[in-house]
Amino acid sequence: MAEERRPKQCTVVLPTESMKAMAESIGVGQLQEESCVALSEEVSYRIKEIAQDALKFMHHGKRRKLTTNDIDNALKLKNVEPLYGFQSQEFIPFRFASGGGRELHFYEEKEVDLSDIINTPLPRVPLDVSLKAHWLSIEGVQPSIPENPPPAPKEQQKVESTEPLKVVKPGQEEDGTVQGKGQGATAADGKGKEKGLIRLKPRSTHELSVEQQLYYKEITEACVGSCEAKRAEALQSIATDPGLYQMLPRFSTFISEGVRVNVVQNNLALLIYLMRMVKALMDNPTLYLEKYLHELIPAVVTCIVSKQLCLRPDVDNHWALRDFAARLMAQSCKTFSTTTNNIQSRITKTFTKSWLDEKTQWTTRYGCIAGLAELGADVIKTLILPRLTVEGARIKAVMEGPVVSNIDKIGADHVQSLLLPSPPATKYIVMATSAGPASTQQVP
């Protein structure tokens, strides 16, 4: 590894042109080529020397970034007067110019009018240094508080769920165990036994601390409770808290069970609350839901396509829930669909299949179309547009045909409005018009 770097170390020398440019800038013209070479070698050597000393100051300053002050201090060590005027903490605004076949990087020093400086209002005083304490660990367990980084970084969660084998490879083993230990003392207990055995899967802890259990109880109650203010706070917490990783299995079970029960009972409000929880979980930047999709997706899909979601389908606005859930579905397809799990194509297939079924209820039909429509332009183009004619005819039949149930009528009405005004759909309808005028005319 060292070999790659070596040649560079040896050869880096300032170009002689720089010497010339610098000489000119201080009024020495006609510098001989030989002196330029000698100078540039000497200057390069000295610069390297100073850089080395400056690094010392950086290390002792406990920084990763070399600052101009470090260079100044290094110059001071060598009894050279420090450079004045380079106070920038972040970067030095070098400018580039070329002309006459020469290229030049220079530091633009503007003339400063002192009266301007005097007259400008003072900038705000920078905040003073202050001290803040928090628990990095409590008896070996790192508490999940905003001051601490998320216990399992999202990338790691992703690696764990998408490439479970990679985690247990010998080289990667370290990550797994380290994380396990960080999570809790329980992992450390089992450490001795694990040693020497072939480890198939990293153990993840499923025990929640008392605090976590309380939190879970509070949050779930607030999410499905009656107080809207509390719910908003709970959802906010789900969407932002960094430490929910360990509770994720419980949340996803809570949601899937909740949907199963409430669909049967046609409790629209609760279904909406649960979908909002899904939304919050997906919004949390520290969580990676892939492992729990097998529970979440059925729940969401249920809320999209279920025949009946509320007690009075003719009055209640269950359409909004279907729309909302469809958006969630689309979002999770976008985030988690990979070539191995094929979420998007599987979902698309499910929707299309039930849409094509003649006997499908209007509610389900609505959900299918909504779900498909959310999946993007490609899906709309390939799956919805070709069906527009048929669907139009069906709607017409319901609307103008003999009196059927009111529910069917409302359903057809909604499907029609779904197909009509959605902007991407209309765009394609216009496109379809140009292709074959007949197709649109049949959609009233």
Added chain:
Amino acid sequence: MAAVQGGLVDAVEKKDIKTEPSEDSGGNNNANDGRLLSPPPGSSASAPGGNKPPAGAPEDQQTLLAVLQFLRKNNLAESVEILRREAGLPEDALDLKAGDSAGAEDASSLLSRVTVSSSAAAQAPTKAVEDQPDVNVVLSAYSQQGDPALYGVYYSGLKRFIESVLDCHRAELSQVFYPLFVHMYLELVYNNHENEAKVFFEKFSGDQECYYEDDLRVLSSLTKKEHMRGNETLLDFRTSKFVLRISRDSYQLLKRHLQERQNNQIWNIIQEHLYIDIFDGMPRSKSQIDAMSGSLAGEAKREANKAKVYYGLLKEPEIELPLDDEDEEAENEEGKPKKKKPKKDSMGSKSKKQDPNAPSQTRIPLPELKDSDKLDKIMYMKEATKRIRLGPDNLPSICFYSFLNAYQGLTAVDFTDDSSLIAGGFADSTVRVWSVTPKKLRKVKSAADLNLIDKESDDVLERIMDEKTASESKILYGHSGPVYGISFSPDRNYLLTCSEDGTIRLWSLQTFTCLVGYKGHNYPVWDTQFSPHGYYFISGGHDRVARLWATDHYQPLRMFSGHLADITSTRFHPNSNYVVTGSSDRTIRLWDVLTGNCVRIFTGHKGPIHALAFSPNGKFLASGATDGRVLLWDIGHGLMIGELKGHTDTIYSLKFSRDGEILASGSMDNTVRLWDATKAFDDLETDDFTAATGHIHLQDNSQELLLGTYMSKSTPVIHLHFTRRNLLLAAGAYNP
């Protein structure tokens, strides 16, 4: 040359010693110092162990003469006289010698050394000029000529030979490559064979071990003879012999090969610039060698670590414990009456027997305990009974103190032993002290106001404080450069800081003003620490000399010289009889405070050492470096006994828990890691390592020893501290 350097410092030190008692005569509490200051006769002649000269008296004499000459030049007639009498030289010795041309040249080069190292006299601007003769003397050894074109051939010839020898010898002989490479390269450069040098470097630099990369980078930038002047790395290489440890068999093999081939060039270098420490026994394996190598000047010689070290703890002074204390009573009422017993036991066991490895109680004169110290000790013991027993199943809680809005400027942190105060040193030269308890920081009233106080009242200590000044934090102004080291005195009355401006300052935490500025290091001071018993403190910096000070002396009591590069960290042994220094030359040295000798040299780190910590029982040392590894050392045996891998960046802080079961390390990689120290040291005791040859075989068990990793949110951990109850405090500046 190295030997001379060592001897010199002794001489300089002697000068200090001689001059000081006269200044002390006024003080009345200095009876102890007198004893410390006058070293036993043996110490003056012995140079720091590592560089002990093979030759004895004549060289010492020369050194003395050089010092005398220097003193005379600066019109320090009295010192000349004293030193001359001390050394027992005839009065005209100096003048006689001055006539001798060879002696004069040598002396003048020595003189320049003095001007560099003796801080009081060195005037910075003249340094470069005065350096020249010295460097030239050093470098002239390179002037021997050989055919420059053949260097590469020689080197590759040797390489081929070493690659063809038996496997067991190959690793050992490969050690020769690096020093040989450097010296050959320098010879080429010195003799103005610039292009050959470049070709040689490019061809063979890739073969060197990756941990020499930093040095190679320095070397690569050095391409001209003129550059060699004033280059520190180069001087280090020349002044100190590179030490290799090779088994007898391997050495014979190498010797035979070189003699057969009549390869004088290489043989000369080996003879002149390398010190080969030959041992009998099995050749070492590659991993064994790698564990120990990496330092600027090779491994430590075996003799360097032979001296006896009294690593045991001093006996605790016996203090009557007032058992019927309020606190105790309160606890009893709460229904925990059994607390008393264990305390008695712990007290009893401590005072019963004297550790055979402990130094005698008065080896180093320590300050008398004041009443307030005794009170503090009592507090300490009381807290100790409430201490949590830590272990792999019982990890400590960690409380993290983040410095917000520090703008990358936090450079040093320290906690008081009782964890009531926290101090931070900043790049903007300020020092800030915070109280982390509800008790606010108050200044003592002004002298005028103090006069008004009723001195007989019981709460006089409370009355002298000025309530108006109470605040949670105080800022101390005084330094003129970034503050790199900070340390509270054990009694919490003083704060010590060291800075880029070359001074060490002592601050009072009663008045929050600067009391003393200790000048001596003319270059940045990287670290300083109070002795665990107070009064003494140690400092080390860019000038490569560690100094031992006492708070009431404005000049150092001891100067420890021997490191080949900056001293980056300094720590006191728990018994105050030893100090340890870590350096950019990638070695750790342990120094005896009494004699000023270097008693241990530890090599094995591959980067500058930024963190050091003694185990509470004084037997072990942990060190952390920029390479992200923690190494564990047995002080008694002088051996490396463990390596803890896991950190990915510089380790800035190490601390053992109060009972020594857990080692905590904090690093630039934003993590605090906890290691099982008990296990690391226990494994060792069952092992019968061959102390005779000094070989170690480390098993790689870092993963087993790692008990926990705690990541902070983008906050490098630069200080760690265990409270008296074993709660771990960490500190760092949040860098968003």
